Amino acid sequence: MQEQETTADKSGTKVNSVVKAIGILRHLAQTQLPEGVNAIARQVGINPSSCFNILKTLASEEFVRFDKETKTYSLGVGVIDLAVSALDPDAGFQRTRPILERLAREHGVTCGLWRKQEDRLILLGTAESESFARIRFTPGNRLPMYIGAMGRCFIARAGMGEAEIDKTIASLKWASAPPLSRYLGEVRRAAVAGYAVDDGDFLQGITSVATPLISREGSITHCIAATTFKGHLDTAGLKRLGEAVKKASEKATPLLWSVR
Template sequence: MTDAPLPEKLVGALSSGLKVLRYLAKSPNPVGVTRIAKDLDLNASTCFNLLKTLVHERLVTFDESTKTYSMGLGLVELAKGTLEKASYARMMRPHLQELASRHNITTTLWQVARDDRVVLVDLAESNSALRVHMSIGQRLPMYIAALGRCMAAHSGLSTLEIRRKVSELRWEDGPSFETYMSEVEQVRQHGYAVDHGNYVRGVITVSSPILDSQRRPLMAVSAVGFSTQFSQNSLQALCEDLRERCREATLAVSGGVVQKLWGN
């Protein structure tokens, strides 16, 4: 078999765009447009327009606060046919780290397992001396804590079935079933759940689900911190940041099938 002939004329803009993607894929940290243009020997204006297009296509993400760029979750959508769940976890890694650093909390990625359990597949910690520590491989009941509300919201189970599963859970200060179901409905409306010390006293957990193309929960991202470190404003900012990252992840892993999500 002979090698396929090279095209007579390469599309320069496409080649440059791919060069930018490869550069960001190798970069351990988000990078600004000036540095990217200099390292790749690109015109600054051309580089900016390439990045703007890549952000629009969700292949690159832009951090408004630092004016830097990093790889986006849209790449998962392109490669969905060959990726496994472990690959999704690797793609979420920089987002876990950004959340942990920005909000000074521990972030965790949970994957749905068998027997109504979720397993911790990745985590990122802040540099704070006082932080919640968890271990990869840890397993939890699927319907407990903040992530449990997220799983229940998209489980397709009846209220009676959810009641049976929740009745088997062990909390330190568990909510009433009526409160639990009210918070499940809030997940459907707003895309996140908050556990105010129900599962572990003195600890706040915020979670948002990542859904597959059938709108079933595939994974969930949880942010964990001590109650004393949150103000109302900082907690709300964390909820919204976490939700938007999980929204992007859902669009990516569903291949764009799931378009209408929380708050749309």
């Protein structure tokens, strides 16, 4: 009996071939090594003939890569193009990358550009220093909007009362949750200084300095965060880094909004 091309469920109509292709791509994204048709078909739960035809089509569009010698498949560069567009539709990281690289180089830190997405922050890209020991983050990582130094930036502009702030920080996962009195003081200083500091509260042994990037409408759309090892900078060094991150955000903001 010929397999039907569509399957209906409560959410509407699904096209089987599309569902299968997505399943194949997700499986390849999770595998450590390239795989052959039969192995992929078995893991995804489709017959080898259908799997081969879908893989052949995906390969022609560069969504998968076919190795002629080993007869195996892996993810192709076409997936990367889509992922980059979804992650950073305005190419914000590429526009601001020279600014982040200079900041990372001059202060020996890792600098990241984060974009607000609903109630979370997503990492668009990072610039690293040339230090032997440095911190590395993976683009695409997501964090709760109110966590760490970036969270202090958001709360400084949110107009929350003390009770709401207390409830918010209590709901988050910290390495060492900051006492409310100290946290409120740090939020107030962030509002005045234009940058916020998290000195090991969110991630043990890690210090971050963050500044917000403000849209024309007055809302925070992105943050720049500079991260280093706790103790690497003294109080004066953290202040210098904070001012540098603030200047970097001032330079980066018009680059992000020049296409809008």
